[in-house]
Amino acid sequence: PGMTRVFSGIQPTGEPHIGNYFGAMRNYVRLGEQYGQDAIYCIVDLHAPTNPLAYDKATLARLTFEMALANMAVGLDPQKVVFFVQSQVREHAELGWMFTLSTPVGELERMTQYKDKAGKLESIPAGLLMYPVLQAADILLYKADTVPVGEDQVQHIELAREIARRFNHHYGDTFPEPKAVLEKAALRVPGVDGNAKMSKSKGESSTIGLLEPVESIWAKIRPAPTDPARVRRTDPGNPDICLIFDYHKLFSDDATILEVNEGCRTAGIGCIDCKKRLMVGIERELTPIQARAADLRAHPDTVLGGLEHGAERARAIAAPVMDEVRSKMGF
Numbered sequence: 001p002g003m004t005r006v007f008s009g010i011q012p013t014g015e016p017h018i019g020n021y022f023g024a025m026r027n028y029v030r031l032g033e034q035y036g037q038d039a040i041y042c043i044v045d046l047h048a049p050t051n052p053l054a055y056d057k058a059t060l061a062r063l064t065f066e067m068a069l070a071n072m073a074v075g076l077d078p079q080k081v082v083f084f085v086q087s088q089v090r091e092h093a094e095l096g097w098m099f100t101l102s103t104p105v106g107e108l109e110r111m112t113q114y115k116d117k118a119g120k121l122e123s124i125p126a127g128l129l130m131y132p133v134l135q136a137a138d139i140l141l142y143k144a145d146t147v148p149v150g151e152d153q154v155q156h157i158e159l160a161r162e163i164a165r166r167f168n169h170h171y172g173d174t175f176p177e178p179k180a181v182l183e184k185a186a187l188r189v190p191g192v193d194g195n196a197k198m199s200k201s202k203g204e205s206s207t208i209g210l211l212e213p214v215e216s217i218w219a220k221i222r223p224a225p226t227d228p229a230r231v232r233r234t235d236p237g238n239p240d241i242c243l244i245f246d247y248h249k250l251f252s253d254d255a256t257i258l259e260v261n262e263g264c265r266t267a268g269i270g271c272i273d274c275k276k277r278l279m280v281g282i283e284r285e286l287t288p289i290q291a292r293a294a295d296l297r298a299h300p301d302t303v304l305g306g307l308e309h310g311a312e313r314a315r316a317i318a319a320p321v322m323d324e325v326r327s328k329m330g331f
């Protein structure tokens with residue numbers, strides 16, 4: 001109670017899938033209900049051009065809008081939390097520069113994500129190396145102390161702590177040392193193609209879009225792999241190794257989960273019937289989200305207005321922090 005401020009950066013990657021929904025978006029809403037104006041969610045568009053292979057100006061604005069719309073459709077309320085676009089708050093880039101001044105290049109070159117991404121490029125943008133410095137600025141600009149992230153971001157948050165420590169040491173106590181909080185139920189949604197993890201990087205055949213029409217979802221669920229030992233309808237199966245059963249646990253009510261579990265083990269239900277039962281749960285979960293998304297799409301000013309309101313709230317927090325930083329550094 002009291003001192004917690006949560007920050008989370010959201011990549012403007014466009015069309016989220018149900019892995020993003022269960023693994024991240026739903027938690028943003030839950031944390032938003034808990035922390036209100038101390039839950040800060042930033043669509044981090046300034047990072048996007050560091051990927052020269054994926055960035056293009058024409059799509060960035062669209063992807064940013066889509067990501068805002070999807071989160072609002074899921075229930076993120078821009079009046080309740082602080083939800084905005086990074087490039088609309090100039091202080092991010094400014095604080096990023098202040099941190100760049102004193103962050104050792106060697107520390108940045110050790111970042112695993114940097115090494116992975118840079119290894120694939122002929123010419124490495126300096127921004128790719130600086131990525132975690134801007135990320136530290138994103139967090140510290142709000143003096144946030146709690147950062148819910150996946151495993152792959154823990155190293156970056158450790159660097160943000162180091163950056164905060166270094167600044168505090170040189171200029172006096174200013175920033176908290178933010179903690180990475182790994183989601184307890186580290187929910188990993190498998191891909192509908194049988195991949196261990198649903199991911200955009202594995203392509204459309206792996207993902208079920210949050211806003212994908214149910215007919216299109218059914219076209220992916222119907223042929224999805226199940227227990228390979230269930231060759232005939234009369235063969236019993238093992239739900240514990242079945243992707244469809246994993247999805248039931250996410251979408252279906254307890255009674256249905258019990259029934260399909262039992263039905264699979266006794267060959268009382270076939271895989272197609274089991275998949276049809278799953279579609280009931282998927283429709284129940286996604287239909288209201290998709291209806292809100294359609295409504296927001298018909299009223300884009302609601303989305304843009306929500307983000308503008310969020311940017312105002314964000315600036316109100318960021319500006320005095322930036323004043324403090326400037327004055328401590330002698331600018």
Ligand code: ADP
Nearest residue numbers: 019020023024150187188189197198199200201
């Ligand atoms: P993708 O892997 O599709 O590119 P991102 O890396 O942009 O997705 O992830 C955005 C958020 O969604 C992160 O918080 C990440 O942990 C979460 N997430 C992504 N894929 C999954 C998944 N299959 N299961 C659970 N959470 C996921």
Ligand code: NA
Nearest residue numbers: 152199200201
């Ligand atoms: Na990913």
